[in-house]
Amino acid sequence: MKQSVKKWLSIMLTMVVVASFVIQPIKVDAAFDLAAESAILVDGKTGKIIYSKNIDAILPTASMTKMMSEYLILEAINDGKIQWEQQVPISDFVRNLSLYTSLSNVPLRQDETYTVKELYQSVAIYSANASTIALAELISGSETAFVKMMNDKAAELGLEDYEFVNSTGLNNSDLQGNHPDGTGETAENMMSARATAKLAFHLINDYPEVLETASIPTLPFRASESETIEMRNWNWMLPGLEPQHDYDGIDGLKTGYTSAAGNAFTGTAVRNGMRLISVVMRTGTRDDRFNETRKLLDYGFNHFSHLELVNAGFAPEGSESIAVASGKEREVAISSVDSLSTVVKNGDEELYTSELILDENVLNENGELEAPFEAGTEVGSLVLVYGGEQQEEFLYPWQRAQVSVVTDTAVEKAGWFSMTMRAIGGFFSGIWNGVADTVKGWF
Template identity: 80%
Template structure:
């Protein structure tokens, strides 16, 4: 791509800085639509993730459902180890019996609402045959999603030492899952965008789990920011996503909330208490909702100034108009609308060495892209570099190839035009 020009006047008002710090070792706030990073603190430190790990397990469960590999009403076998682990009451669990039947949906609900560890392993065994194989799937999916800073050693987020000697093959007996806040936010971004139905379950405050005949367990969501669980933490618009705690990880939380069509993702890692992880999340989300809005900065059909037409070679027309086919929008900090300009990049592979588009071509042929460029004091950053706002620029009309006679006449005209220009220059030289 050949970058042609920066467009629009740039005005730089004073930059608004986040007037707060967080009592967390690492934290990030991201716009869930564009992937733009709106706040960051130590986001590349690789830390234990505890049960936030289960977001990857949920991703693979929902992927298996969507691909028809498993089904919501399918019964899930309960292995001896899963049965034993489910009775470990010091961990987050619902008791599972081998003389009862449980569906994929029931166990998934216990994972998403109550962070049930044994249920997570039971589903992993169903999908992959063993937790060892499921962990391989987790690491492979992390690579596919471009998480970069991660290591999955089990499906739950527990320390391997809690797995009673049954930790996945090839992992250390005291190993723990690790990710950076940036990688955790990437995982959450993919989870809620690829499988938005995850929020239907993650947002349920309480639900009963039927463990067996006359054995009903109340599952209270560990996300206390949902309405009605711990009223002091109620937060408007919150509907997910996943808490976590181990002694090494401290208290962590990946949250997401939506208001007025705008959704944010937050991650806090290594806070001191359960209350702290929600208090710090509130600060992050308030920062987002109070200071940012989604704005359409360039409407569809924008014609870059100075490039209203590009030259055409071998066509019935000598020029063709170009314009963007979609609007350009992004999440913008309050007062910074004018800090954005547009950048037109034409695709060199579509043009000849003279910058001409060769006929014939159809209307709507893409010839480049139009991108938003932020001109503030700091660099604009996204979870992925490819998330910068840009839209295709296309030809407005079709241009047919000119016939041989028209091309011949143009050549003749060009020949005599060249002679005339030469004579004019010679005559001009006589009198200079």
């Protein structure tokens, strides 16, 4: 009896020990879903997509549209077409629209003067709709022409999923019958979250000064000599606006709301040198768009880092040199001109390798580099390759991490004597190899 009890206990103990190894919980990141119809999180330097949810659904963008208007305003400044201190005419339509307090506006008068800078600040901070149209008219002569510029620029930037019908993000029905020619009376601006992130990526990287204004929590606007409006930024994640939404490192970018779009927000924040861009579309309330943005940004900052994975001057093992044709040297060392870095999920560092891709256009049919050539001659590129389960995705294919590979030294063309001796050597080498093969055949 004791033996059978001992045997039973031994079996039970064995089963417990085995179970302790087999039924271990799998360690994964805490899953989270967003109370948003569409959302995306992107690294602001590399364009790598860190999180995505329904990112190709084309939805109304509301005032996030103004990111394109801001891009064109800053481009016009940069190109010298307009100047910051230039006065902006106020048309009858702009004057009347500015008085609609149900819309986001600062009141504009026709007997006052406003500079480009003042109106731009009201757009970037307070999402002022009439100010946006006034600047659109200044740059293009009419909002209709400006909308064409918006769509042309979107095509140039490769946004793909978009339609711009006005400069503000309002529904056309809010424009008192003055909506741009060729657009529907109830049309709204439309973009996917992916396209919106692309626009924000270009805006921040092409014109980083946009963040200097977008990050201002409050600013007075001089409507007239006797009237000043306190503009309060609609981005409540900026410090000092709504304490429950304060977010360390936030400095932009653009909110939006219409009844069709719901509450939307394109946010951006930087911590420890890493900038993230987030987009949430069709959240329920103003608070929701910031709460969901917080989840996205926290996920990015807590789980990803910028890492240098390959040093400059590197060539993969076995590919440290390439053959040279007609040169004083038979081969030349090659290496990368710069380091390779990308945003990496914590713990995934070992999943990356590098791959050398030689440019066939600079090599002859035998895969050799023809002499003569200088040091630093580009022969291909070194590309980061991710070996994880899920494929890496970027806003644009060209954003995948890669650097040029060049020759370390120059190689001069060999003289006629050297070339002749090589040919003779090659001839006798061929004869000798043929004889050797024949002799081997006898045995």
